[in-house]
Amino acid sequence: MEIRLSFKMYKRFLTLLILTLLLTFPLPPAASAQTGEAVYIVQAGDTLYYIASRFNVTLDALIAANPEVNPNFLSPGQRLVIPGLNFNGVLETEVISLGDSLRSLSRRTQVADEQLIQLNRLVSPSELYVGVSVILPVQDGQTQYNTPMSVENGESLLEAAVRQGSDPWTLTFINKLSGTWDALPNDVLYSPNQNGGSAAGLPPAFLSASITPLPLIQGGTEVIRVQVRDGYSVTGTLVDRPLRFFSVNSEQVALQGIHALLETGAYPLRLEAVAPDGTRQSFEQMVLVTSGNYYSETLYVDPATIDPAVTEPENQQISSVTSIVSNTKYWNGIFSSPAVYPDQYTSLYGTRRTYIGSNSDLTIDGFHTGLDFAGGEGLQIFAPAPGQVVFAGLLPVRGYATIIDHGWGVYSGFWHQSVIYVKPGDFVEQGQVIGLVGGTGRVTGAHLHWEVWVNGVQVNPLDWLRQAYP
Numbered sequence: 257m258e259i260r261l262s263f264k265m266y267k268r269f270l271t272l273l274i275l276t277l278l279l280t281f282p283l284p285p286a287a288s289a290q291t292g293e294a295v296y297i298v299q300a301g302d303t304l305y306y307i308a309s310r311f312n313v314t315l316d317a318l319i320a321a322n323p324e325v326n327p328n329f330l331s332p333g334q335r336l337v338i339p340g341l342n343f344n345g346v347l348e349t350e351v352i353s354l355g356d357s358l359r360s361l362s363r364r365t366q367v368a369d370e371q372l373i374q375l376n377r378l379v380s381p382s383e384l385y386v387g388v389s390v391i392l393p394v395q396d397g398q399t400q401y402n403t404p405m406s407v408e409n410g411e412s413l414l415e416a417a418v419r420q421g422s423d424p425w426t427l428t429f430i431n432k433l434s435g436t437w438d439a440l441p442n443d444v445l446y447s448p449n450q451n452g453g454s455a456a457g458l459p460p461a462f463l464s465a466s467i468t469p470l471p472l473i474q475g476g477t478e479v480i481r482v483q484v485r486d487g488y489s490v491t492g493t494l495v496d497r498p499l500r501f502f503s504v505n506s507e508q509v510a511l512q513g514i515h516a517l518l519e520t521g522a523y524p525l526r527l528e529a530v531a532p533d534g535t536r537q538s539f540e541q542m543v544l545v546t547s548g549n550y551y552s553e554t555l556y557v558d559p560a561t562i563d564p565a566v567t568e569p570e571n572q573q574i575s576s577v578t579s580i581v582s583n584t585k586y587w588n589g590i591f592s593s594p595a596v597y598p599d600q601y602t603s604l605y606g607t608r609r610t611y612i613g614s615n616s617d618l619t620i621d622g623f624h625t626g627l628d629f630a631g632g633e634g635l636q637i638f639a640p641a642p643g644q645v646v647f648a649g650l651l652p653v654r655g656y657a658t659i660i661d662h663g664w665g666v667y668s669g670f671w672h673q674s675v676i677y678v679k680p681g682d683f684v685e686q687g688q689v690i691g692l693v694g695g696t697g698r699v700t701g702a703h704l705h706w707e708v709w710v711n712g713v714q715v716n717p718l719d720w721l722r723q724a725y726p
């Protein structure tokens with residue numbers, strides 16, 4: 257099995273092949289012949305659905321394998337049988353983060369990569385995208401190594417070990433290297449000591465890099481944090497969108513919305529550190545985008561309001577306003593609800609919508625780009641966060657509309673108003689009344705529609721009411 261795998265992925269696994277041949281730890285050959293039970297110990301906050309998704313089994317299969325378990329009442333410490341795995345013992349799961357690979361995971365947990373490949377049914381190690389949940393055996397009494405390190409360009413393992421307060425022979429053993437000559441620059445190694453170095457798996461200009469939350473979700477807001485060595489600047493792209501980084505203390509922070517209609521799957525995150533002399537060190541890894549589990553609905557509307565001749569110029573106008581990125585961050589902390597009835601929603605963000613023009617052939621597919629609040633005509637609308645008004649006017653589809661720039665590429669839009677109290681250029685405070693609810697534009701009744709843009713993409717506004725960014 258080892259030889260077939262190594263041959264198949266010859267280039268990528270040349271080192272592993274050498275390791276396997278030289279170290280020859282006699283692995284139990286019958287790992288796949290075991291017929292025991294794979295068990296997961298329920299942790300606080302777990303649900304059956306969440307456990308099933310992490311182990312990549314269906315909810316029905318998980319329930320069927322555990323007939324004595326009440327699906328509505330899980331308690332921490334309970335043992336669940338995970339069906340379909342040829343494994344005898346206790347398992348846990350972990351989400352792959354930036355810089356992780358099969359090799360780094362194997363080194364840190366000291367679980368053989370053959371076992372990781374088998375447990376996770378991997379065809380190729382490149383399937384371990386950032387955000388993917390991996391299954392790991394729990395090894396009682398086995399030391400784990402949590403201090404990642406890399407050998408830098410031009411550095412020997414001895415030099416790296418000295419920098420890390422360790423020695424090259426310990427590092428060779430922990431990291432399953434075939435010898436002290438075997439460590440490659442930027443390869444993720446683990447050290448038994450706690451000294452900081454450059455970020456594991458990243459080029460030496462990067463001290464750290466992270467993306468949260470994981471996995472990425474359609475309509476979500478991602479925070480990318482990078483620390484680089486003095487003098488370097490950072491650029492990058494996520495999916496196909498250029499990131500905009502801003503300095504916060506010693507970090508560079510970028511916010512990026514994930515489009516609600518982006519197909520689920522793996523997409524590249526690319527980061528680049530630029531030295532003062534213009535030389536670049538770049539890094540790319542695939543990240544997993546998962547479904548937002550949004551509903552679908554069909555709406556019958558006045559065909560004039562879905563005529564592309566009307567909607568396209570208006571969409572262009574809105575996206576040109578919201579694509580400007582201000583360097584000042586006006587907001588601080590969590591957003592407040594813009595509505596009088598703050599948590600009464602009549603339509604959530606992300607719902608897939610088919611608009612059909614009444615008595616016409618016109619059909620438009622899209623999604624609900626914001627959050628609709630209950631309560632009609634004449635109710636007050638509050639600014640959810642400080643910012644500068646950049647648009648206030650009447651539009652055919654959105655009706656009387658206001659757009660607030662909160663800075664760093666974050667915008668709020670308020671549609672279908674009856675009255676607007678602010679004008680472009682005004683600065684508004686959090687909670688300030690900016691207008692009144694109405695039923696102007698493409699609506700079936702008076703309501704407040706609020707949407708949030710993050711670096712050119714409409715995101716789920718509820719996220720901004722529930723947590724502080726960045």
Ligand SMILES: [Zn+2]
Pocket residue numbers: 603624625626627628704705706
């Ligand atoms: Zn709406």
